[in-house]
Amino acid sequence: MNPSFSEKNETADIGEFGLLRKDFPTINQEINEHPLVYLDSAASSQMPQQVIDEISRYQSQDHSNVHRGIHTLSHRATEVYETSRQNICEFINAKNTNEIIFTSGTTDSINLVAHSYCKPKLDPSKKILISHLEHHSNIVPWQLICEQTGASLIVAPIDNNGQIITEQLIGMIDSNVVLVAISHISNALGSVTSLNKIIDAAHQHEVPVLVDGAQAVSHMKIDIQALNADFYAFSGHKMLGPTGIGILYGKEHLLEDMPPYQGGGDMILEVKFTGTVYNDLPYKFEAGTPNISGAAGLGAAIDYLNQAGMHNIEVHENILLNKMITDLQTIDGVELIGRAENQVAVQSFTIKDIHSHDIGTILDHQGIAIRTGHHCAMPVMEFFGLPGTARASLSIYNNEEDVDRFIKGLDKVIEIFA
Amino acid sequence: MKRDNSENKSLKELYRQLIIHHAKNPLNFGKLSNNPIRAEGINPLCGDKIRIYLNINEADTIEGLTFEGTGCAISIASASLMTTTLRNMKKYQANQYALNLISNLNEPKSQEAGQLMMDSQEINALEGVKDFPSRIKCATLSWQTFISALNNKKITTTEK
Numbered sequence: 001m002n003p004s005f006s007e008k009n010e011t012a013d014i015g016e017f018g019l020l021r022k023d024f025p026t027i028n029q030e031i032n033e034h035p036l037v038y039l040d041s042a043a044s045s046q047m048p049q050q051v052i053d054e055i056s057r058y059q060s061q062d063h064s065n066v067h068r069g070i071h072t073l074s075h076r077a078t079e080v081y082e083t084s085r086q087n088i089c090e091f092i093n094a095k096n097t098n099e100i101i102f103t104s105g106t107t108d109s110i111n112l113v114a115h116s117y118c119k120p121k122l123d124p125s126k127k128i129l130i131s132h133l134e135h136h137s138n139i140v141p142w143q144l145i146c147e148q149t150g151a152s153l154i155v156a157p158i159d160n161n162g163q164i165i166t167e168q169l170i171g172m173i174d175s176n177v178v179l180v181a182i183s184h185i186s187n188a189l190g191s192v193t194s195l196n197k198i199i200d201a202a203h204q205h206e207v208p209v210l211v212d213g214a215q216a217v218s219h220m221k222i223d224i225q226a227l228n229a230d231f232y233a234f235s236g237h238k239m240l241g242p243t244g245i246g247i248l249y250g251k252e253h254l255l256e257d258m259p260p261y262q263g264g265g266d267m268i269l270e271v272k273f274t275g276t277v278y279n280d281l282p283y284k285f286e287a288g289t290p291n292i293s294g295a296a297g298l299g300a301a302i303d304y305l306n307q308a309g310m311h312n313i314e315v316h317e318n319i320l321l322n323k324m325i326t327d328l329q330t331i332d333g334v335e336l337i338g339r340a341e342n343q344v345a346v347q348s349f350t351i352k353d354i355h356s357h358d359i360g361t362i363l364d365h366q367g368i369a370i371r372t373g374h375h376c377a378m379p380v381m382e383f384f385g386l387p388g389t390a391r392a393s394l395s396i397y398n399n400e401e402d403v404d405r406f407i408k409g410l411d412k413v414i415e416i417f418a
Numbered sequence: 419m420k421r422d423n424s425e426n427k428s429l430k431e432l433y434r435q436l437i438i439h440h441a442k443n444p445l446n447f448g449k450l451s452n453n454p455i456r457a458e459g460i461n462p463l464c465g466d467k468i469r470i471y472l473n474i475n476e477a478d479t480i481e482g483l484t485f486e487g488t489g490c491a492i493s494i495a496s497a498s499l500m501t502t503t504l505r506n507m508k509k510y511q512a513n514q515y516a517l518n519l520i521s522n523l524n525e526p527k528s529q530e531a532g533q534l535m536m537d538s539q540e541i542n543a544l545e546g547v548k549d550f551p552s553r554i555k556c557a558t559l560s561w562q563t564f565i566s567a568l569n570n571k572k573i574t575t576t577e578k
């Protein structure tokens with residue numbers, strides 16, 4: 001089933017994004033007696049019916065274990081799983097499917113790299129370089145392995161617009177840095193990192209770069225070969241897919257040299273008590289029965305994104321973001337937090353003398369869902385001297401009316417606190 | 419437009435004028451001198467942080483009670499109301515009062531109109547959170563922190 005564009009079009013016309021909305025059952029409901037306005041896709045996006053149907057089709061027709069049986073269902077399950085891997089490989093333009101590891105999500109992907117790639121290389125003379133903008137899941141795994149090995153975690157600064165200061169970050173790279181780990185897009189502020197410059201600079205020192213792409217994949221076209229990142233992590237549930245599935249992309253030669261992360265079934269070729277032979281890529285990193293239905297759903301989500309067209313999505317969301325920013329600026333007392341030159345799908349803000357939690361409750365009461373608090377990025381909040389912000393984030397299914405309702409909802413917040 | 423009325427009603431119950439007033443002008447906000455007992459309360463879900471300062475005299479009476487911190491309107495107003503309510507109570511009374519309030523706020527709304535949750539009009543202004551389950555912890559944070567201060571527990575959290 002194609003996304004609900006008019007039939008003549010292969011890909012969507014921007015004006016037709018309104019039609020897409022009816023593909024998303026969760027979006028089409030009333031919350032607190034108002035039609036839902038969902039502006040929390042940066043936390044988790046909603047799934048189109050096509051994804052839900054594919055998961056259900058897999059569960060009701062093809063389910064079995066993968067790579068294990070001689071029987072038909074096992075074959076079908078394996079096919080679903082591996083087709084999804086192929087789909088993901090093409091979606092980000094990886095060289096081949098050996099570079100696509102299924103994980104449970106971004107967090108799991110980052111932990112895999114921390115333990116399997118970094119930890120064996122660390123000692124007290126070594127460093128891991130991150131930025132001040134990171135999500136906790138791109139901070140804490142590094143802290144843990146630094147504590148265990150005596151290595152240091154160093155943090156590149158951000159400016160008042162909420163952007164990584166690229167030159168300073170680059171200046172911190174030397175041959176004792178084992179890995180640079182940075183987000184592609186900040187979940188708290190929507191700032192886009194200047195990855196090309198950073199990756200080039202890191203490679204000049206032969207330092208690999210891990211990119212946390214959790215917030216990027218559903219908003220812009222990712223060409224991993226052009227980007228030349230060494231590792232790239234993302235989650236299914238932030239790209240119209242289900243929870244519990246994610247991807248670690250890694251360059252093949254790096255993955256080849258890494259020891260397995262977890263041991264178990266599927267990741268071995270031969271097990272003897274005198275020694276075990278590990279399986280080839282990508283299975284070496286996929287111990288145990290994987291999340292097959294999650295992979296099926298993620299594959300369907302990618303089909304959906306492809307049919308809508310990543311370029312169209314980018315244009316659509318950019319129009320909405322600009323409208324949202326313009327409208328927010330007309331409200332007295334609103335301060336925008338994060339004004340990056342290049343910003344995608346997210347705007348954080350505060351309202352003078354009103355705590356973000358109160359903003360969130362009053363909006364929710366009007367059927368409007370936003371995120372409030374620290375957004376799992378406490379160092380970002382600390383940088384701005386704030387306990388938290390309110391954050392509205394956009395996706396493919398949002399429209400201008402959502403932005404209008406959101407802005408009107410904020411008037412109500414201000415009225416109550418007047 | 420009936421729908422709009424009922425919707426406004428529970429929001430207005432949550433953000434009563436008294437609550438907004440205390441949130442904007444909290445009483446007893448600041449530190450205490452004389453080496454007070456301190457305790458910190460954290461709601462990790464929203465990042466609210468409240469610090470309580472407490473002086474108890476030889477007769478076991480709460481002589482000084484102040485707070486500091488950041489939080490939403492509900493948690494700040496609740497902390498402000500707590501300081502005025504518990505001050506001058508005996509230690510055991512204050513402890514019992516805080517326990518009662520926490521358990522009352524966690525109980526469903528009374529069906530009988532006019533039945534008061536606690537014996538104080540002001541404290542009953544907190545009752546609006548009952549329609550907002552995610553906000554009950556905002557209202558109980560400072561009271562819970564007060565109890566841990568009495569028990570010499572330095573740090574407490576709404577998530578166990």
Ligand SMILES: Cc1ncc(COP(=O)(O)O)c(C=O)c1O
Nearest residue numbers: 105106107135137187212214235
């Ligand atoms: C930038 C960023 N990195 C990492 C994560 C963690 O993703 P997950 O919780 O799916 O592992 C998130 C989302 O929560 C995120 O926004």
